[in-house]
Amino acid sequence: MKRSVVAHFTEFYKLHNFEEATSAFAKASDAISLKVNFPRTKHSAMGLKPYLTKTVWVLSVISLLTDIASEMLYPVMPLYLKSIGFSVVLIGILEGVAEAVAGLSKGYFGKFSDHSGRRAPFIRLGYSLSALSKPMMAMMVYPLWIFFARTIDRLGKGIRTGARDALLSDEATHATKGRVFGFHRSMDTAGAAIGPLLALWYLYAHPGAYRPLFLLAFIPGVLAILLSLSLKDRQPKPSGKRQLPALFSFLHYWKDSPPAYRKLLTGLLLFTLCNSSDVFLLLKVKQAGLTDTAMIGIYIFYNLVYALAAYPLGILADRLGVRKVFTGGLLIFAVVYAGMTVDGGGAWYGLLFFLYGLYAAATEGISKAWISNITDKADTATAIGTYTGFQSICTMLASSLAGWIWYRQGANTVFAVTTAGVMGVWIYFLVVLIPEQQKSPGQGG
Numbered sequence: 001m002k003r004s005v006v007a008h009f010t011e012f013y014k015l016h017n018f019e020e021a022t023s024a025f026a027k028a029s030d031a032i033s034l035k036v037n038f039p040r041t042k043h044s045a046m047g048l049k050p051y052l053t054k055t056v057w058v059l060s061v062i063s064l065l066t067d068i069a070s071e072m073l074y075p076v077m078p079l080y081l082k083s084i085g086f087s088v089v090l091i092g093i094l095e096g097v098a099e100a101v102a103g104l105s106k107g108y109f110g111k112f113s114d115h116s117g118r119r120a121p122f123i124r125l126g127y128s129l130s131a132l133s134k135p136m137m138a139m140m141v142y143p144l145w146i147f148f149a150r151t152i153d154r155l156g157k158g159i160r161t162g163a164r165d166a167l168l169s170d171e172a173t174h175a176t177k178g179r180v181f182g183f184h185r186s187m188d189t190a191g192a193a194i195g196p197l198l199a200l201w202y203l204y205a206h207p208g209a210y211r212p213l214f215l216l217a218f219i220p221g222v223l224a225i226l227l228s229l230s231l232k233d234r235q236p237k238p239s240g241k242r243q244l245p246a247l248f249s250f251l252h253y254w255k256d257s258p259p260a261y262r263k264l265l266t267g268l269l270l271f272t273l274c275n276s277s278d279v280f281l282l283l284k285v286k287q288a289g290l291t292d293t294a295m296i297g298i299y300i301f302y303n304l305v306y307a308l309a310a311y312p313l314g315i316l317a318d319r320l321g322v323r324k325v326f327t328g329g330l331l332i333f334a335v336v337y338a339g340m341t342v343d344g345g346g347a348w349y350g351l352l353f354f355l356y357g358l359y360a361a362a363t364e365g366i367s368k369a370w371i372s373n374i375t376d377k378a379d380t381a382t383a384i385g386t387y388t389g390f391q392s393i394c395t396m397l398a399s400s401l402a403g404w405i406w407y408r409q410g411a412n413t414v415f416a417v418t419t420a421g422v423m424g425v426w427i428y429f430l431v432v433l434i435p436e437q438q439k440s441p442g443q444g445g
Helices: 003-016 018-032 054-073 077-083 089-114 120-138 143-170 177-205 211-216 218-228 249-256 261-272 279-287 293-322 322-341 345-375 377-409 412-432
Strands: none
Touching: 003 077, 003 249, 018 293, 054 120, 054 143, 054 177, 054 211, 054 218, 077 177, 077 279, 089 143, 120 143, 120 211, 120 218, 143 177, 143 345, 143 377, 177 293, 177 322, 177 345, 211 218, 218 249, 249 377, 261 345, 261 377, 261 412, 279 345, 279 377, 279 412, 293 345, 322 345, 322 412, 345 377, 377 412
């Protein structure tokens, strides 16, 4: 490795100012200058500007690798934590703290990315922290250390989310946002299907050996870090030194944002308050008498449907409009939750999870494409970071409420109340939100 690379990395670890640190991190990775070639799209073969650019491919493969690492651990995380002495209450506190950190950091670092005019350093640092957290979980079993490692993982997600989605938006036009975000979600969710399969294969050969799995999950994480070194910002670094934004400065964006963004964010967060954790769907499947293997199989099937459908539905959103595809996804969600009130067998729940995969494909990436289409290009990371930050908090509230209703009134009441709430949100989207319009010249594209 060149001496200049080592020097830049040394500088990165010595600096205390985060803005200077991210700059040093960027210089170090630029010195390595990895070159990656990806398949050309049909548009590029015809001599037109491709919508699946090299940057879109790199970000998508990074997400694929990172989700493989994360989802390898998802099925075993509760089992591992219990095996090292964590109670159910302590596990709940751990996840609550982790999600709170993720929620706050998504908004702050989205604002920070826009403020600094940089994307790549935040993406690299965020994925690096998440990768490093995997072996950290297996190094020691002290509760404070586990809390620290889990928080590092969620902090990494918070640092990268706004900047990554803003860079994806920068690579697309108004007419291709749906397919770009849809392709990224397809690759990301493919990792969510591959990860549990690898975990099941490993645990079949090594039952109960949880700690080595955390070390194995570090491998795709390292590959993601190396691939992130090939990312470069589209715009040159702004001249002059800028002060760090205040911790809650992203909250001021609500007042300064376009009215269309405020209306959209209100609808998205109302839906999030109705949308509790997928764990409740899996608990319903388990309650119906299906085996653990069947339950995990249905979860993997859902991710496969999601991965295969996200890109085609992104293309459809570009043609019909993101509003139509998104509201269609809300209707499918309502059908799934209404169907959960009916007791059935494996085939019935397989059908519902097939539809649930279509819902996710029609909403997850589409919502971010919609946001980027109605906000200024200079504020994209702030707009998406603010949304995903509040989304994390609303999801935690929704899951807590769903758990209380389940305990007091039973599973069917949870699904019936959720169905009614989502239908109300669907009406909001039809009545309050007009179809997306062409953006003003100052908006991103």
